[in-house]
Amino acid sequence: MKEKKILVWFRNDLRLHDNEMLVEAIAKSDSILPVYFFDPAHFEYNAEGKIKEGNSRVQFLIESVSALRESLKKIGGNLLVVNGSPEEHMPALVEQYEIAEVYHHREVATKETTVSSNVEDLLWKLKVNLKHFIGHTLYNKEDLPFPIKDIPDIFAQFKKKTERDAIVKACFLSPEVISLVEVDSWGELPDYEAVSTGPLGGEESGIAHLNDLFSEGAEIYARINSRTNADKHVYSSKLSPWLALGCLSPRKVYWAVKDAERKFGTNGNFSHLILGLLWRDYFRFMFKKHTLHYFTDIVTDIESPSDAGQSEINLQAWKDGNTGHGLVDKYMNDLNVSGFIPHAGRLIVATFLIYVLKLNWLDGASYFEQKLIDYSPASNWGNWANVAMGGKDPRSKNTFDLDKQIKMLDLEIYAPS
Ligand SMILES: Cc1cc2nc3c(=O)[nH]c(=O)nc-3n(C[C@H](O)[C@H](O)[C@H](O)COP(=O)(O)OP(=O)(O)OC[C@H]3O[C@@H](n4cnc5c(N)ncnc54)[C@H](O)[C@@H]3O)c2cc1C
Structure with a gap:
């Protein structure tokens, strides 16, 4: 009988742990072909052919893809790196390697879903199925207590009902061995200008960071009883870059928190972390429910300068x-150098752009898209939309206090990290 080969298309799921797509591909095939596409449409190149952006985001991504390749190699696998778009190269790969089926994780943002639909159409012509998996959220949409169309638009309601009626599933185990499709050349990772001294991309470093967070004597425990008004809500796990590229699954983080809770009892920082994961899910589900309209239908009453x-x-x-504003400039410099600023910093620079400079929030969100190492379409556009609505939107009620942000700008009370 003919060997069954499945192509596993990695995107923002650069991990072996808790990866249902990979587990199922291994179980249902004789051999798999793991592939990652560096789509040139998303990068700029310099005269020597190096990726030009020279920013931390590109570096973190390439490190993460490289780490995935190394992890796959350790279990007898590898990763085919294609410098080209999925639309251009997928049909040829499917034909060349006689692939029976292609697996990938479903995304929610327009750019990503358009690529999926284009690939799906191309594969249909070859009578090959593109199978969609869900693996980016803490709660699977099937496990929510409401269908997508009825998900409450108000975060507090979404949180209350979801936490009460839905469960977080256990993580899928990492595969221990892979049987690979035979490939002559596995392709080179793109060359890039190293700039960042920020965190190292990849599953292994993400897991190491997660373990450090919960190691004995870590900040997550130390701050429990010392919370004053000044440091309230400023705990930052800095997990977002790994979560954004799927080097860490949200369930892995959730169960690490639950483990720590069992050992050390509950505390405010644990709840803060889980609350963050819920916000992350909420924006993704809002994108799924309303598509782009959730973000583009924002109407502000700010008059643009003539x-x-x-x-x-x-x-x-x-x-x-x-800009001449010390705090805003400090955070923007941090963003430009490291690709990361804490939540308070994001609120402040966004508030300044929208309410002080009176510029279009979409320009700010686009700049974040280029720079953030944790860029994630739903989280980025959703949070910018919330700031643009200044908390007046019932969807985000109680989540954004414009007066407070403006006060911070005036008084510069928040010392940037
Ligand atoms: C204007 C603006 C743009 C933003 N753009 C992004 C983005 O592109 N990608 C991104 O991951 N986050 C974004 N955020 C949300 C938030 O600022 C970051 O997730 C957070 O600062 C990451 O730091 P942390 O990992 O220490 O978060 P923690 O406070 O430790 O939270 C744990 C995790 O929960 C998630 N999370 C926490 N808060 C939010 C939130 N408000 N919305 C969505 N997810 C959340 C993140 O995955 C985070 O890693 C944005 C916020 C604002 C105000």
Whole structure:
């Protein structure tokens, strides 16, 4: 009988642990072909053919893909790296390697879902199925106590009902051995200009960071009883880059928190971490429910300045961390150098762009998209939309306090990290 080969298309799921797609591909095939596409549409190249962006986000991504390849090699596998778009190369790969089926994780944002639909159409012509998996959220949509169309738009209601009526599933175990499709050349990772001294991308470093968070004497426990008004809500796990690229699954983080709770009891920082994961799910489900409208139907009552030239200059100054406002500039410089700023910093620079410079929030969100190492479409556009609505939107009621942000800008009371 003909060997059954499954192509496993990795995207924002760069891990072996808790990866249902990979587990099922191994179980249902004789051999698998793991593939990652570096789509040139998402990068700029310099004269020597190196990826030009020279920013931390690209570096973190390439490190994460490279780490996945190494992890796969340890269990007898490998990762085919294709420098080209999935639409251009998938049909040829399927034909060349006689692939029976292609597996991938479903995304929610328009750019990503468009690529999936294009690939699905191309595969249909070859009579090959593209199977969709769900693996980005803490709660699977099938386990929610409501269908997607009835998910409450108000976060507090979503949280209450979900926590009460849905369960977080156990993680899938990492596979221990892989049988691989025979390939002559596994392809080279793109060359890039190393810039960042930030965290190292990849599953292994993500898990190490997670373990450090809960190691004995870690900050997560130390701050429990010392919370004052000044440091309330500023605990930051810095897990977001690994979560965004799927180097860590949200369930892995959730169960690590539950484990720590069992050992040390509950505490505010644990709840804060789980609350963050719920916000993350909420924005993804809102994207799924409303598609782009959730973000594009935002109407603000801010009047744009009439001088377009000056707005251009102000936008550039904001991007460069050169507005003359110490706190905003410090955070923007941090963003430009490391690709990461804490939540309070994001709120402050977004508030400044929208309410002080009176610029279009979409320009700010696009800049974050280029720079954030934890860029995630639903979280980025959803949070920007919340700031743009200044908490007036019933969907985000009680989650954003514009007056407080403006006060912070005036008083510079928040010392950036
Ligand atoms: C304007 C703006 C843009 C943002 N863009 C992004 C983005 O592109 N990607 C991103 O992951 N987060 C984004 N956030 C949300 C949040 O600021 C970051 O998730 C958080 O700062 C990451 O730091 P942490 O890992 O220490 O978070 P923690 O506070 O330790 O939270 C744990 C995890 O929960 C999730 N989380 C926490 N808060 C939020 C939130 N408000 N929305 C969505 N997820 C949340 C993150 O995955 C985070 O790693 C944005 C916030 C704002 C105000």
